Amino acid sequence: MRVVFSKIANDSYEDIIEFLSKTWTEKEITVFVNDVTLIVSKLKEGKFNLYQKYSKDIRSALIGRKHVRMYFKRESKNQINILFFFDMRQNPQKIFELLK
Template identity: 70%
Template sequence: MRIIFSKVANESYENILEFLSQTWTEKEIGVFIDEAEKVIDKLKEGKFRLYQKYSKDIRSVLIGKKHVRMFFRKDSQIQILLFFDMRQDPQKILELLQ
């Protein structure tokens, strides 16, 4: 299955990596990246339903020591919508997913 990243997903992923580079070790950052890639690989294999349902058509998974939630949607392809640092105000999720 084809995977695409939204503009918001790309920006939020880069912002999280930038933040992590200031607080985490290189090894921890590598583990975070590996976790994200493993989820993406499972999504490519069609294992969409393994992950928690957020809304009717959006699912999510916690990665990176459970501090970051990755949101995605499936239609004819998988669209990665957002990487969200869970230490932020949860109301912000709704704004970013719009």
């Protein structure tokens, strides 16, 4: 299975890393990066249905001490796109904007 990061996913990932580097410790960054790596590995193994269902083709997983939700979508039988990372302390209405 191929896993591809969207532009928004890359940007939101970098924003979260930057936030963690300013406000938390190196350990928190490591936990976040390790969680992302683990989920991407599981997605590559085809374990898409393991995660919380948002809609028919979109799923999500809580990562980084449960403060960030990672959204991803099955694009085809062989590809999953990472859509974005969402800091759960934000306004939840922003998720709808990002999913459009």
